[in-house]
Amino acid sequence: MTALTSGLEITKLAHEMHVDEAELAFLATTSPDNLRDLRGIVSHAMFSRHESRVKGLAAVSKKLPAAVTAKITEIAMGPMLSARVAAVMDPTDAAKLAGHLKPHFLAELSVHLDPSRVEGIIAKLDSALVVEVGRRLLGAGHLLTLARFTGVVPPETSLEVVDGASGAEILQLALFIDEPSVVDPILAGLSDETVAEIAAATAEHGEAADALLAALHEDSRARIASLT
Known part of the structure; x- marks a missing residue:
């Protein structure tokens, strides 16, 4: 294992x-x-x-209207640098700016973010925007990135993001999540059909899937076993 x-x-x-x-x-x-x-x-x-330089950019952005900063962010800074700046911005200012950024740009930016540094920002974002960005990440195959954010958003938000995803995709997402306990409330909200798909997909991941299952709550393990 x-x-x-x-x-x-x-x-x-x-x-x-x-x-x-x-x-x-x-x-x-x-x-x-x-x-x-x-x-x-x-x-x-x-x-x-580049922390000092990034903090300088964050200070400059605070002096401009959010709509103007958003345009500069998308055209001149790009996703990677924008992610670094977001991590040092005031959460309220960053959330306001995010509302002016295109969802596809936010998805690209998310690939370069450390969720632990922007948890305060995510908490202030409109849930519909979080779900849209999450679904874009899922559609683009960025399961590892999505897994990192799953630990800092409510389970109901994660369930909206994975609505319609295959059992194999959800299992891969679960394997990438750092804290297995995050998976339990998501599993509880999934349909029996989807959980059955997840159970079937575990065979393709061998001992890695076994390790994940062993870390889940007893209720989750029992449900998966009953649907296998």
């Missing part, structure tokens, strides 16, 4: 570093906990690298 769980952590680390997973193959024997710690260190280092 450890090797396969480490594989998932390497996928997450590669995403954080914007590199191909093959470049991190030498970490395959590293424990999942150590890889998770390394990911946190990398995330902090990448954010801190």
Whole structure:
């Protein structure tokens, strides 16, 4: 189980570093906990690298009307830099700005965000916008990014996002979620048909799926077993 769980952590680390997973193959024997710690260190280092410059941009944006800042953000800054700036903005100002950004740009920006740094912003966003951005991420196959945000939005929001998703997609999403307890309330809100699809898809993920199932609440495990 450890090797396969480490594989998932390497996928997450590669995403954080914007590199191909093959470049991190030498970490395959590293424990999942150590890889998770390394990911946190990398995330902090990448954010801190240009922190003073990013804070300067955030200060400038505060002096401009939100509509003007939004236009500059989409045309001149791009998703990656915008994500860095968002992480240091006042949550109220950032949420106001987000309301002027196009949903497709917010989805691209989300790929570069650390959800733990923008949880306050997400809490202030209109739920319909959060759901639309989430569905765009799902449609584009950004399941890892979506998994990171699943831990900082209410279960009912996650359920709206995955409405219509296949059992295989939801299982892959669950495998990428850092805290398995987040999965339980989402499973509780899914139809029996979808949960049955998830149960069927676990066979394709072997021991990684077994590890996830073992971490779920007893009620969730029992329901999956009854629908297998």
